Amino acid sequence: MNLPNGSVNREKVVQLIDLRKWKEASAEAERWISSEPSNAEAYATLAQINLKQNQFEQAHNWTNQALRYDPENVLAWYVRVFAYYCESKEQEFFEAVTVALRIDPSQSLYYFLRFNIYHKKGNRMEAEAEMLKALEINPDAPLYLAAYSYLQASQGELVQSRISERQALRIHSSDSQVFIYLAWAAELRAEDEKETEYFKNAVRLNPQNNQIREEYLKSLQKNDRFYRMLLMPSSLKNIKPTYFIISWFLAWIFFKPLVFVFIALYVLAHWTSKLLVQVKVFGWRNIFKSSS
Numbered sequence: 001m002n003l004p005n006g007s008v009n010r011e012k013v014v015q016l017i018d019l020r021k022w023k024e025a026s027a028e029a030e031r032w033i034s035s036e037p038s039n040a041e042a043y044a045t046l047a048q049i050n051l052k053q054n055q056f057e058q059a060h061n062w063t064n065q066a067l068r069y070d071p072e073n074v075l076a077w078y079v080r081v082f083a084y085y086c087e088s089k090e091q092e093f094f095e096a097v098t099v100a101l102r103i104d105p106s107q108s109l110y111y112f113l114r115f116n117i118y119h120k121k122g123n124r125m126e127a128e129a130e131m132l133k134a135l136e137i138n139p140d141a142p143l144y145l146a147a148y149s150y151l152q153a154s155q156g157e158l159v160q161s162r163i164s165e166r167q168a169l170r171i172h173s174s175d176s177q178v179f180i181y182l183a184w185a186a187e188l189r190a191e192d193e194k195e196t197e198y199f200k201n202a203v204r205l206n207p208q209n210n211q212i213r214e215e216y217l218k219s220l221q222k223n224d225r226f227y228r229m230l231l232m233p234s235s236l237k238n239i240k241p242t243y244f245i246i247s248w249f250l251a252w253i254f255f256k257p258l259v260f261v262f263i264a265l266y267v268l269a270h271w272t273s274k275l276l277v278q279v280k281v282f283g284w285r286n287i288f289k290s291s292s
Contacts, residue, residue: 009035013045017052025049040070047079056083072103085113093117108137112144119151127151142173146181153188161185176206180215187219195219 009032016025029046036042047062059079066076077100084093097110104110111134118127131151134144145168152161165182183198199216206212 010041010045013049017049020052022049022053038069040066040068040073041075042066043069044073044075044079048075051079051083051086054086056087059083074104077103078107081110081113085117090117106137108134108141108144111137112147115147115151119154124151124155128155140171142168142171142178143175143181145171146178146185150181150185150188153185158189161189174205176202176209176212179205180212183215183219192219192222 009028013025013028013032016022016028026046026049029042029049032039032042033046043062043066047059047066050056050059050062060083063076063080063083066073070076077096081093081096081100084096093113097114100107101110111130115127115130115134118124118130128151131144131148134141135148138144145164149161149164149168152158152164165185168178168182179198179202183195183202186192186194186198196216196219199212199219202212203209203216
């Protein structure tokens with residue numbers, strides 16, 4: 001049986017998206033639009049490709065086109081909601097997610113995104129309500145269970161937090177965010193070894209993410225005296241700018257060589273920290289593979 005042309009185009013684009021071949025996927029989506037200029041799904045798919053590359057303005061442009069042909073296109077609303085969330089445009093996000101949930105009330109990710117916003121704002125009751133809705137739809141999602149463990153730990157519900165942690169770990173996940181939430185939960189429960197191990201797993205899954213690497217380094221410094229001493233010079237960047245400038249000025253006046261010593265130590269600590277993460281996570285043998 002021959003598939004309709006639109007189905008063939010969509011299959012090609014989805015395959016290219018899965019392979020993270022963004023340029024080829026965009027070209028294929030544009031060909032799809034040329035062959036079916038009134039197909040909302042084609043525009044929404046191109047918007048999705050832009051979203052995955054953090055090209056938010058282009059993503060919004062293509063969702064506008066998609067919604068012009070189909071005001072209730074599920075993918076277009078998904079892209080719009082997620083783009084506003086990534087851009088931290090809170091008002092636009094809440095307006096869009098309200099419409100998106102009316103069109104697709106079974107999309108658990110919308111509730112999870114609202115959970116994140118409420119939790120960051122300190123609205124714990126609203127955050128828990130959103131999390132429970134997400135879990136009601138998708139009770140076995142490791143990401144939701146890990147985030148719920150973090151929420152419970154922040155509320156002092158340590159036993160329940162560990163239960164959610166075990167449930168999250170029961171299901172294998174390749175999402176680094178799962179281990180970040182588990183690490184944060186472990187930190188709140190003062191379980192230092194677990195915290196460091198979870199951050200290590202997150203780095204292993206997403207080695208290019210600077211934020212995750214920094215979290216892992218902080219955990220190492222906090223929980224291990226050797227690494228705290230080794231990376232001490234890198235903590236200079238956390239000093240308030242005013243104190244930092246005054247300290248360097250006084251050091252330059254009274255003991256100039258000290259300035260050069262600290263610069264050398266800071267640079268050494270910077271590169272040592274990067275090397276340390278690679279070695280701790282991947283080992284010496286695989287260090288060059290992981291960084292390539």
